[in-house]
Amino acid sequence: MPVNLSIKNVPDRIVKRLRRRALKHHRSLQGELLSIIEECVEPKHSLTTKEVWEEVQRTGLKTPRESVTIIRQDRDGR
Numbered sequence: 001m002p003v004n005l006s007i008k009n010v011p012d013r014i015v016k017r018l019r020r021r022a023l024k025h026h027r028s029l030q031g032e033l034l035s036i037i038e039e040c041v042e043p044k045h046s047l048t049t050k051e052v053w054e055e056v057q058r059t060g061l062k063t064p065r066e067s068v069t070i071i072r073q074d075r076d077g078r
Contacts, residue, residue, distance in 0.1 A: 007033075024077060
C-alpha cells in the first residue's frame with residue numbers, strides 16, 4: 001500500500017533547484033521527488049560493454065574535448 005511522505009523545512013534554495021529540475025524533466029515537483037527517491041533506492045542497471053559502445057556511437061563524440069563540454073553542461077543543469 002502506498003505511503004504519503006512529508007519533508008518539512010526545506011530551504012528555499014533547494015526548492016528552487018528542485019522546481020527547475022522538475023521543469024527540465026517535464027514533471028511535477030511531486031513526480032520529480034519520487035523519481036529522485038526511486039533512483040536512490042532501486043538497483044542500478046550496469047551497462048554492458050556493448051551498451052557503452054552503442055551510447056558512445058549514438059552521441060557522436062569524436063574528441064575528448066566534446067565529452068568535457070557535454071559533462072559540464074550536464075553538471076550545470078543539475
